[in-house]
Amino acid sequence: MNKIFSIAKKELAGLFKSPMAYILLILTISIFNIFFFMIINENREASLRDVFKVMEFLFLFIIPILTMKIFSEEKSTGTMEFLMTTPTTNTAIVLGKYLGSLIFVSLIVGMTIVYYFIIEYFGQPDRWEIFAGYIGVWLEGAFFVSVGMLTSSWTRNQILSAISSYVILFLLYFSISFVKYFEGPVEKFIQYVSTMSHSENFGIGLITIGDIVYYLSGIFICIILTRLSIENRLNS
Amino acid sequence: MVIAANVTKYFGGFLALKDVSFEINKGEIVGCLGQNGAGKTTLMRILTSYLPATSGKVTIGGKDVSKDSLAVRKKIGYLPETPPLYPNMKVHDYLKFSAELKDVPRKNQNKQIDKVLEECNITDISDKTIRVLSKGYRQRVGIAQAIINDPDLLILDEPTSGLDPIQILQVRRLIKSLRHERTVILSTHILSEIEQIAQRVLILRAGKVIVDETLEALLNSNPLLRDRGVDSELLQKKTEIGFRNEGKGFVLTLEEVFVRLHSQGLKEKDE
Numbered sequence: 001m002n003k004i005f006s007i008a009k010k011e012l013a014g015l016f017k018s019p020m021a022y023i024l025l026i027l028t029i030s031i032f033n034i035f036f037f038m039i040i041n042e043n044r045e046a047s048l049r050d051v052f053k054v055m056e057f058l059f060l061f062i063i064p065i066l067t068m069k070i071f072s073e074e075k076s077t078g079t080m081e082f083l084m085t086t087p088t089t090n091t092a093i094v095l096g097k098y099l100g101s102l103i104f105v106s107l108i109v110g111m112t113i114v115y116y117f118i119i120e121y122f123g124q125p126d127r128w129e130i131f132a133g134y135i136g137v138w139l140e141g142a143f144f145v146s147v148g149m150l151t152s153s154w155t156r157n158q159i160l161s162a163i164s165s166y167v168i169l170f171l172l173y174f175s176i177s178f179v180k181y182f183e184g185p186v187e188k189f190i191q192y193v194s195t196m197s198h199s200e201n202f203g204i205g206l207i208t209i210g211d212i213v214y215y216l217s218g219i220f221i222c223i224i225l226t227r228l229s230i231e232n233r234l235n236s
Numbered sequence: 237m238v239i240a241a242n243v244t245k246y247f248g249g250f251l252a253l254k255d256v257s258f259e260i261n262k263g264e265i266v267g268c269l270g271q272n273g274a275g276k277t278t279l280m281r282i283l284t285s286y287l288p289a290t291s292g293k294v295t296i297g298g299k300d301v302s303k304d305s306l307a308v309r310k311k312i313g314y315l316p317e318t319p320p321l322y323p324n325m326k327v328h329d330y331l332k333f334s335a336e337l338k339d340v341p342r343k344n345q346n347k348q349i350d351k352v353l354e355e356c357n358i359t360d361i362s363d364k365t366i367r368v369l370s371k372g373y374r375q376r377v378g379i380a381q382a383i384i385n386d387p388d389l390l391i392l393d394e395p396t397s398g399l400d401p402i403q404i405l406q407v408r409r410l411i412k413s414l415r416h417e418r419t420v421i422l423s424t425h426i427l428s429e430i431e432q433i434a435q436r437v438l439i440l441r442a443g444k445v446i447v448d449e450t451l452e453a454l455l456n457s458n459p460l461l462r463d464r465g466v467d468s469e470l471l472q473k474k475t476e477i478g479f480r481n482e483g484k485g486f487v488l489t490l491e492e493v494f495v496r497l498h499s500q501g502l503k504e505k506d507e
Binding site for chain 2: 087
């Protein structure tokens with residue numbers, strides 16, 4: 001457990017020692033702020049439902065940039081060999097790295113809590129709906145991080161890693177748009193796989209076991225696949 | 237300490253190591269020698285459990301490298317060919333991170349870090365960011381990382397590669413000072429390095445061990461060297477420009493032994 005925290009700490013410190021973390025934080029929060037004021041101004045209601053949708057959509061673009069270096073950089077600089085020859089399990093390495101990026105995404109989500117206080121000051125928002133919305137955004141971010149970490153474990157090239165993440169995340173996010181062309185089990189499958197079908201429920205204040213299982217199982221599968229991917233290094 | 241039995245490694249269809257077997261006793265300093273592509277790095281990676289062997293078995297301190305890899309990794313210190321450093325980290329933070337991953341007890345970590353900083357003569361740069369360090373310093377930080385857990389077995393893959401002559405001397409001196417009570421496996425293609433540091437030599441060619449002898453035995457009694465008189469004219473010239481003449485006649489340098497072994501291997505291959 002200590003090693004997971006050591007690796008997570010190193011990941012976070014690494015992010016904040018490069019301009020990347022600050023650029024991502026400032027850029028993300030600035031865009032969120034602009035959309036927050038635009039949406040509130042347009043809708044004139046004490047709800048963050050549409051703000052959450054924008055946050056989830058922007059995560060599609062931001063998270064692959066954050067996660068592209070998780071393993072790719074370790075592979076290209078040779079530090080992967082160091083990590084994997086210390087008495088640290090591969091699971092601890094993967095979880096530590098995941099935790100580091102997850103804390104960063106949580107920080108971004110956490111910084112937007114000020115929106116709640118703003119609308120609470122000016123109106124009477126549905127607190128449960130906002131709470132559920134935040135859980136949904138956080139789970140979506142956590143899931144996207146796990147996908148980004150997985151693609152980062154496939155290659156030492158950070159650009160390739162980011163492109164692979166974009167492809168997978170866009171497919172997951174927009175697959176719901178193609179559901180009308182299919183029917184039967186394929187339609188149901190596409191509906192289930194699409195992140196939009198699950199995040200929308202959180203947005204309207206609905207926390208269901210099915211949606212939580214969807215995100216947690218997605219994260220779990222990506223973590224397992226990442227572990228397998230780093231284990232299969234140079235092994236073919 | 238280290239037993240390798242019939243270790244074979246394939247990368248797809250490419251044979252990187254073939255039936256490699258050897259034993260290394262506790263406290264021995266073994267030089268693993270071979271040209272680029274001979275299989276040295278693959279062998280080092282198998283010993284450290286970074287890569288699994290396709291077949292064969294390696295045990296370190298009685299523990300199977302593939303079945304009990306975590307226990308094995310606790311006993312070893314490893315410096316890969318490229319020092320595994322995080323450029324944005326400070327030297328002290330990097331060693332602290334290494335100590336945490338290598339199970340150095342929390343209460344001993346600072347003491348151990350101070351010890352390796354001193355051993356590697358890098359105390360003065362402990363607050364510096366790795367990015368700004370010279371190659372020689374980076375190599376020493378890499379070695380400090382390798383010994384932070386006070387390992388029984390130290391595996392160094394081409395530790396002087398890419399360094400300037402002064403840095404090479406500094407790193408060699410450091411390796412010599414570290415060998416007390418430790419088993420050291422050193423891979424290199426710089427032959428004089430082996431002559432200066434190692435007691436025993438493993439020579440790899442095309443994935444096979446072609447020589448496994450003590451340095452003394454290799455230099456003095458290898459059958460390939462019985463014709464040393466044949467080259468007396470050449471050796472005479474070499475003596476004039478400073479090559480060794482140890483009083484018992486001409487003694488070939490390890491470079492010459494290696495070149496001969498290699499050219500004989502190529503001849504056998506052609507035939």
